[in-house]
Amino acid sequence: MEEALRATVRRFVEQELRPHVNDWEEAGTFPRALYQQAGALGLLALGFPEADGGIPASYRQLQVLNEELCRTACGGLLASLFSHRIGTPPIVHGGSAELRARVLPGIFSGATISALAVTEPGGGSDVASLAATAERDGDHYIVNGSKTFITSGMRADWITLAVRTGGQGSGAAGVSVLLVPGDTPGLTRAPLKKMGWWCSDTAELHFDHCRVPAANLLGAENAGFTLLMRNFNDERLMLAMHACYLAQACLDEALQWAQQRKTFGKALVQHQAVRHKLVGMATRIEATRAFIDSVVARMDAGGQDVAQVCMLKNFAAQTMQACAGEAVQILGGMGFMRGTVAERVYRDAKVYMIGGGAEEILNDLAARQLGWS
Ligand SMILES: Cc1cc2nc3c(=O)[nH]c(=O)nc-3n(C[C@H](O)[C@H](O)[C@H](O)COP(=O)(O)OP(=O)(O)OC[C@H]3O[C@@H](n4cnc5c(N)ncnc54)[C@H](O)[C@@H]3O)c2cc1C
Known part of the structure; x- marks a missing residue:
């Protein structure tokens, strides 16, 4: 499996990625179709449970994947093309069966893009102090706040969002994770210019009274940390x-x-x-x-x-x-x-x-x- 995987990724890198990375870096983006190409080869599903449409893999196999991908010498491409590697695990571990079945196949096939939004303009290191809020309103949460430096932030169809549900001062014990659809009214996005990772999509996100279904809660309320x-x-x-x-x-x-x-x-x-x-x-x-x-x-x-x-x-x-x-x-x-x-x-x-x-x-x-x- 390891050698077959290595050969598949090497071919993909040599034929579809490496010849273009300079142009994509200069353009500050890369074609969205690459997600589907990577998905068709099974690369986006690698390391996720079979029950969710994934292809289980050992860390050793993921090591092979990453070693070959780095032949692109383009970290920014890898950060965005594989942003689901940070956006999707909370869905796998905390999403309901219905949500997983609805969301994950599209991400693994490359039809949709997943991002993780934790860092805020007020600070990223102290995750337990995050300020974006989600207040329960019937069968929805109302989300307010901002996130910044989010990889795949402009393009993401699904945003795995860290929010405060436990009230001000609740620290780590008041953090929850919500899956926010990218087309939610009240969500606005702005691209950010960077020192490096030029072709990676990095954005600031603003949530203004966004209504997110309570069924999109990942894990238990206040257990998101x-x-x-x-x-x-x-x-x-x-x-x-x-x-x-x-x-x-x-x-x-x-x-x-x-x-x-x-x-x-x-x-x-x-x-x-x-x-x-x-x-x-x-x-x-x-x-x-x-x-x-x-x-x-x-x-x-x-x-x-x-x-x-x-x-x-x-x-x-x-x-x-x-x-x-x-x-x-x-x-x-x-x-x-x-x-x-x-x-x-x-x-x-x-x-x-x-x-x-x-x-x-x-x-x-x-x-x-x-x-x-
Ligand atoms: C290109 C890019 C992509 C990113 N993608 C994502 C993403 O997809 N999703 C996401 O949620 N976040 C993302 N991030 C955010 C990243 O995780 C944060 O930048 C990082 O956690 C640091 O947070 P901060 O920038 O707010 O720095 P701060 O928390 O403000 O800290 C600034 C600096 O202060 C120092 N410092 C802070 N606290 C301490 C301490 N206790 N002791 C000693 N020194 C300290 C460190 O040197 C640190 O770099 C991305 C960032 C970049 C640059």
């Missing part, structure tokens, strides 16, 4: 994989360049200072790969590994940033030009240190999990 925490671990592992394999894309490009480009009568790689940089990159990537392998093996054996996933995500993001920086240096002026892998990954690297939990937040969480605070 646990649902969100469960989501974060998988999201962080996925981001760590992307960071590591995007670092690999930088090494691949830098090595090829160093073998071809000549200065002072010899190839760059013949200069000791340059090949030491390349070995330094390879060392960091090897270490990160081994860390991923060990976490994946333990999670496939049933562990949750929360502390290790936090440490891994931070470590992988640092690997990505360091390797992107070295790759730009080795490419010289060309590394500063749009269209090289090094340039794209360099400007994308920072989001891996912030999205899915900032570095400091994850270090704190790891320490708490290890019983050190």
Whole structure:
């Protein structure tokens, strides 16, 4: 299964994605039809329960998927095309049978797009303090508030929304999750311009007295925080994989360049200072790969590994940033030009240190999990 999956994804990447990523980055978007293409190959269903129309997969298989997808060297494409990986788990774990049957097949086939909206203009790190509200009114909730930096925010047909149902000051114990249809009256969206991830759809969302059916509540009322925490671990592992394999894309490009480009009568790689940089990159990537392998093996054996996933995500993001920086240096002026892998990954690297939990937040969480605070 692993090798067949690898071959399928590699073909998809080589034929349908890689030739176009520069154009999509420049355009700030990519064709919506890609969701259906990925869906037709079963890539969007991978890792979700069969009963919901998914294709069960191990973390190891998801690792293969992500490693191959990173051959695009385009984190922004992956963030939006696979935004359902963060939007959909709360539906799977907390949605009614009727809701799951109505919503999930469309997401897995790529006909509809799923987003997760937790972060607010007032802050994202302190999830327990979120301010958007949902007040019960008969068989509906009335939703008010704003969300920001939401991946697939402009396009999403289904928004998995974190709201406060427990009243002001209720903290984590007052958070619920609602599934909001994208065409709900009162919902408005605005696109955001970014340092990197240019072709990813990132938006600010405003909810003004939006009526959402109470049947769209995911999990129990005021029990949404646990649902969100469960989501974060998988999201962080996925981001760590992307960071590591995007670092690999930088090494691949830098090595090829160093073998071809000549200065002072010899190839760059013949200069000791340059090949030491390349070995330094390879060392960091090897270490990160081994860390991923060990976490994946333990999670496939049933562990949750929360502390290790936090440490891994931070470590992988640092690997990505360091390797992107070295790759730009080795490419010289060309590394500063749009269209090289090094340039794209360099400007994308920072989001891996912030999205899915900032570095400091994850270090704190790891320490708490290890019983050190
Ligand atoms: C491109 C992009 C896509 C995103 N996609 C999504 C999405 O799809 N859905 C979603 O809900 N969110 C999304 N996010 C939001 C992301 O998860 C948040 O940006 C992140 O959680 C940090 O929240 P914040 O930006 O509000 O920073 P804040 O919470 O305001 O923190 C700012 C900085 O302060 C520091 N800091 C904060 N608290 C502490 C502390 N206790 N100790 C030490 N330092 C601290 C950190 O360095 C942090 O980066 C996305 C963000 C980006 C940039």
